[in-house]
Amino acid sequence: MRTFPSLRTISATGALLLVTPAMAQVVPGGPPAVGVVKAESRPMTESTEINGRIQARERVDLIARVTAFMNERLFTEGAEVKKGQLLYRLERAPFEADVEVKEAAVAQARAQLENADLTLKRAQELLDKNSGTQVAVDSALASQRVAAAQVKAAEAQLHQSRINLGYTEIKSPIDGIIGRTSVTVGNVVGPTSGALATVVSADPMYVTFPVSVRRVIELRERYADKGGFDAVKIRLRLPTGELYGQIGKLDFVDIGVAQDTDTMTLRGTIPNPVIQKVGDSNLYELSDAEFVTVSLEAVEPLKVLAVPRAALLSDQQGDYLYVVNDKNVAEQRRVKLGQSTPDIAAVTEGLKPGEQVVVEGIQRVRPNLVVAPGPASQTTPRAR
Structure with a gap:
């Protein structure tokens, strides 16, 4: 890198003082000294x-699907639970009794179906021997179909009762963390009771x-x-x-x-x-x-054309900076900025790679003013 010659001056006491280019005082009639940097493409993480x-x-809200007393809570609030883990147990006896009633109804319906099958068989045999009538066969067939339908209805009711019995055990549907319970043991809960607890992954x-x-x-x-x-x-x-x-x-x-x-x-x-x-x-x-x-x-x-933020100025028309051309004349450039960091700004419009941008002594620069450019110091303060 080219070094800019230091400027020396003598103080009132005769001491020799050393001044950097960007700090140098302008000699009356001479161009102001400024520090410049070259606009370069550099990687920048856009954010x-x-x-x-x-x-x-x-996220799952645990809700009771049948109305019953809560008998047990089987988890620690705030603990992790596994999918299928039993969390609450509701009162089971009424639902077990209902299942038994429905099982009996199924057995009764199946017995009636067997009797209807036998009646239909006998009526068909008599008809084959010319000892019976078609009317008797048709009547027996209808009774047999009614009995078969009653079996299906009884089995469906039994299935529903078993489902309700299963609902007395509330299990976690996912792996996750369970929150606090909203209902304590001994209370009646049901579909309208709201969420008993919440499990989140x-x-x-x-x-x-x-x-x-x-x-x-x-x-x-x-x-x-x-x-x-x-x-x-x-x-x-x-x-x-x-x-x-x-x-x-x-x-x-x-x-x-x-x-x-x-x-x-x-x-x-x-x-x-x-x-x-x-x-x-x-x-x-x-x-x-x-x-x-x-x-x-x-x-x-991303590769962006970047300059120090110290080079940027702004007014009512927007952002701008000063570029020193090959005749050492400062040109005002209106620029459009992209992603920036606290120290570096990306310029998307108004500047070309390699151009000399003023970053030090910028307060002494005016448009179309001849300046004395030199390399800026490595640490450039941010513009205010």
Whole structure:
């Protein structure tokens, strides 16, 4: 890199002072010294921050499907449960008795069917021997069909009674974490009692967030040749401000647009491993319905034309910066900015690679002013 010669001056006490190019005072009638950097393409991880919420992938409210007294609660609130695990047991005796009644009804219907079968057989035999009539056969056939239908009806009622008996045992339909119970043992519960408890899956979790339609289209077009939304990764910032250590993947874009906000709901899946075990319970970093900040980032950094943010100025017309041409004249350039970081800004329009951009001494520059450019220092303060 070319070094810019230091400027020396003598203080009132005779001491020799050393001044950097960007700090040098302008000699009356001379061009102001400025520090410049070359506009270059550099990798930048594009990110967009949006408010979102964590959502369990599976969520089940446990509701009693028959009316009965609750006899037992067989789980610890807040503990993990497995699919098929027995959680509540309701009073079974009335339902067992009902099953026995229906079993008896089925046995009775089957006996009547057997009798009807025999009657039909005898009537047919008599008709074959010319000792009976067709009317008797038809009557016996009708009775046999009625008896067969009564058997099916009795069997259906028995099946329903057995289903109701099975409902007295409430089991978990999924693997997950169960919340607190809303009804204690000894109370009557039923379909109108509401949720007895809720089970939610823990790992992985969903994160849902609204994104403007314009931004969704931009993302789709930008990553179309890079795998579409597979080229986007999801990072989370927790309510404490801490960055979550796991990386998620975008897996769903809603088919409709919210008319009041002109946004679409996007959803990602992110791991949620156990961070601590306490007794029978496991603690996870993410919880269902938790509020988080979602950051959408490109899987691979994008190449952008970037300049230090210290080079940027703005007014009512927008953003601009100063470029020093080959005649050392400062030109004002209106620019359009893309994704930026606290220190670097991406310029999408108004600047070409290799052009010299003023970053130091910018307060002394005016459009079409001749300046004395030199390399900027490595650490450039941000513009205010």
